[in-house]
Amino acid sequence: YTALAAADLPQLAVNVTDDDSVGLVLADGGAKTLDEAGGTATYTVRLNSRPTANVTVYTVSSNPQAVTAAPATLVFTAANWNTAQTVTLTALDNDAGGAGSARITHKLETEAEEYTALAAADLPQLAVNVTDDEGSARDHLTRVNKTLVPEISRAAAAS
Secondary structure, three states: OOOOOHHHOOOOOOOOOOOOOOOEEEEOOOOEEEEOOOOEEEEEEEEOOOOOOOEEEEEEEOOOOOEEEEOOEEEEOOOOOOOOEEEEEEEOOOOOOOOEEEEEEEEEEEOOHHHHOOOHHHOOOEEEEEEOOOOOHHHHEEEEOOEEEEHHHHHHHHO
């Protein structure tokens, strides 16, 4: 084999296809239903591919009076891009009655060219519904001596 010259060896062409697609991945990111006044749920976020620069992801609630998302900022680096980071959704009490809803959207800020090309429409969103804890007016009435009275007056009516 030492007598073979490089020109005598067969040539082999190799093409490498990059199968890393950019994107944001949500796990447990289906629609959520929370109880008003403190109900919580979580989901996780990670990148789909290693970025060439840090990628900051902002979690934004379309209705922050009904639902908050925390933390509001997630930072992904070349070292932690595939490590899921947890976002906690919390329902807030509106004290006025009536169910609420929100859409959690994600916005990116980065110098990584591969991620700057992502349009807002390409980023996943999450629907959140909030069940009302006030109930209907009838739910707040109590029967005392065969008469419906507001719950606040129940103690006074019973005495």
